[in-house]
Amino acid sequence: MKNFQxxxxxxxxxxxxxxxxxxxxxxxxxxxNLVDLMKKNVVSPDKLIDINGxxxxxxxxxxxxxxxxxxxxxxxxxxxxxxxxSYPLLALALAAGASQQIRHMATVGGNMLQRTRCSYxxxxxxxxxxRVPKSxxxxxxxxxxxxxxxxxxxxxxxxxxSDMCIALAALDATVFTEGPKGKREIRFTDFHRLPGNTPEKxxxxxxxxxxxxxxxxxxxxxxxxxxxxxxxxxxxxxALISVAAGLDIKDNTIQDAxxxxxxxAHKPWRxxxxxxxxxxxxxxxxxxxxxxxxxxxxxxxxxxxxxKLTLGPNAITEALTIAASK
Amino acid sequence: MAxxxxxxxVVEEDSNNSRRDFIKKxxxxxxxxxxxxxxxxxxxxxxxxxIAEYLETVPLSLEVNGVKHNLNIEPRTTLLDLLRExxxxxxxxxxxxxxxxxxxxVHVNGTRILSxxxxxxxxxxxxxxxxxxxxxxxxxxxxxxxxxxxDGFQCGYCTPGQIMSGIACIKEGHANSRDEIREYMSGNIxxxxxxxxxxxxxxxxxxxxxxx
Numbered sequence: 001m002k003n004f005q006x007x008x009x010x011x012x013x014x015x016x017x018x019x020x021x022x023x024x025x026x027x028x029x030x031x032x033n034l035v036d037l038m039k040k041n042v043v044s045p046d047k048l049i050d051i052n053g054x055x056x057x058x059x060x061x062x063x064x065x066x067x068x069x070x071x072x073x074x075x076x077x078x079x080x081x082x083x084x085x086s087y088p089l090l091a092l093a094l095a096a097g098a099s100q101q102i103r104h105m106a107t108v109g110g111n112m113l114q115r116t117r118c119s120y121x122x123x124x125x126x127x128x129x130x131r132v133p134k135s136x137x138x139x140x141x142x143x144x145x146x147x148x149x150x151x152x153x154x155x156x157x158x159x160x161x162s163d164m165c166i167a168l169a170a171l172d173a174t175v176f177t178e179g180p181k182g183k184r185e186i187r188f189t190d191f192h193r194l195p196g197n198t199p200e201k202x203x204x205x206x207x208x209x210x211x212x213x214x215x216x217x218x219x220x221x222x223x224x225x226x227x228x229x230x231x232x233x234x235x236x237x238x239a240l241i242s243v244a245a246g247l248d249i250k251d252n253t254i255q256d257a258x259x260x261x262x263x264x265a266h267k268p269w270r271x272x273x274x275x276x277x278x279x280x281x282x283x284x285x286x287x288x289x290x291x292x293x294x295x296x297x298x299x300x301x302x303x304x305x306x307x308k309l310t311l312g313p314n315a316i317t318e319a320l321t322i323a324a325s326k
Numbered sequence: 327m328a329x330x331x332x333x334x335x336v337v338e339e340d341s342n343n344s345r346r347d348f349i350k351k352x353x354x355x356x357x358x359x360x361x362x363x364x365x366x367x368x369x370x371x372x373x374x375x376x377i378a379e380y381l382e383t384v385p386l387s388l389e390v391n392g393v394k395h396n397l398n399i400e401p402r403t404t405l406l407d408l409l410r411e412x413x414x415x416x417x418x419x420x421x422x423x424x425x426x427x428x429x430x431x432v433h434v435n436g437t438r439i440l441s442x443x444x445x446x447x448x449x450x451x452x453x454x455x456x457x458x459x460x461x462x463x464x465x466x467x468x469x470x471x472x473x474x475x476x477d478g479f480q481c482g483y484c485t486p487g488q489i490m491s492g493i494a495c496i497k498e499g500h501a502n503s504r505d506e507i508r509e510y511m512s513g514n515i516x517x518x519x520x521x522x523x524x525x526x527x528x529x530x531x532x533x534x535x536x537x538x
Binding site for chain 2: 001002003004005006008028031032035036038039040048050052098099100101102104105234235236
């Protein structure tokens with residue numbers, strides 16, 4: 001790892017003003033992804049701004065919503081009793097990610113900003129438009145078993161790796177940020193982006209901006225929910241496909257539905273058309289299968305990941321069936 | 327080119343010094359020759375300042391297994407390398423060095439974390455416990471005893487990480503069933519496949535209710 005300077009910021013304002021003066025500085029929180037990327041020479045900042053001293057760790061239950069600080073640890077959120085009761089889909093998704101050691105280190109904001117695990121991105125000897133713009137994409141025509149089936153481009157077919165973010169996309173969360181030009185709020189589903197011709201940009205965070213918190217509005221998705229994660233081993237592996245499913249069922253009729261997929265696109269993939277289809281329908285596996293088929297419209301595979309075209313609808317059907325049975 | 331000229335000049339000026347000094351200095355010049363040109367060429371006369379900046383260290387105070395240390399470290403030093411290379415506590419193992427195996431698991435302020443993905447420079451005033459800090463004199467920690475009794479290892483390389491993780495697994499309240507133990511120990515990979523006996527060892531310690 002190339003050496004660097006490190007300074008500690010004690011407020012989000014001082015963190016933003018510290019980074020504003022720098023050309024090659026980065027914020028570091030849990031470091032579980034950034035330190036790894038630095039060891040592999042994927043990123044080599046000259047300076048790190050350690051933001052762990054900033055007071056952004058609180059989980060606050062407010063009227064009609066919960067606010068979670070960007071520096072709250074993944075395990076802290078996953079094991080919070082009120083989160084488990086009021087936002088169980090988020091708790092399930094968090095517990096499905098990484099290992100307990102990593103969840104103790106990783107923060108909510110860092111989880112949102114983690115980079116793809118595409119093996120071409122991680123190998124500086126390989127072409128990768130995300131790492132080096134216009135250097136080509138090794139995964140197209142290469143080893144692409146983990147890669148996207150939705151929203152990819154000729155520049156990049158990498159997928160977003162988070163589990164937490166799939167639940168947050170389904171739960172209509174909002175992201176709060178602070179930067180040199182002030183504070184902003186961004187709809188969670190608008191935070192991550194599709195690759196297009198600029199796959200080097202994972203999200204819509206502006207240069208030198210910092211995530212301060214996220215908010216989730218209260219909802220009725222507390223009982224009939226499930227986070228299904230299909231992976232190569234039963235724990236501690238990235239998703240081949242994951243599904244966050246939430247159903248609001250009264251008298252066997254679906255009042256409202258939430259569905260999002262992970263492991264299939266450059267961003268958490270919300271399945272709004274399938275959600276609309278499910279509203280007002282009676283709970284049945286046939287209905288769930290029809291919703292899954294709707295959700296898969298427009299899917300396209302790249303060779304090694306052809307299996308995702310079959311696994312996808314099966315996973316959606318399974319997740320909805322398990323959610324409905326709870 | 328400018329850098330080479332200045333080095334040659336310095337060597338000529340020092341030509342009366344001993345052979346040992348010459349070898350030391352020429353070693354430094356060789357190192358200089360391999361430093362990025364931009365760094366050396368930045369300023370002919372101020373290259374020593376530039377090198378100092380390049381090799382900058384930061385002060386760090388932390389406690390490891392109850393012993394206080396005041397150190398100066400490079401910001402890029404991981405907690406794992408600090409423990410093994412500078413404090414010579416080699417019980418904590420470097421497996422993958424990329425957060426994929428758990429061999430480097432230690433406790434920081436009572437929480438299990440991966441020391442390979444932790445920058446030591448971010449551990450100011452931390453209290454670190456490693457495998458070396460578990461036993462009391464010659465008396466092993468109950469988890470160490472249980473690993474021996476239940477044959478919880480073969481080659482032993484992952485064992486320090488497994489034991490540190492196993493203790494935390496119980497303290498966190500995640501050892502209530504064999505399935506739960508397996509899930510919350512999934513960050514510790516054992517290539518020998520001693521998983522069954524590791525779960526036995528953790529179950530025994532949990533059920534024994536001994537203070538951890």
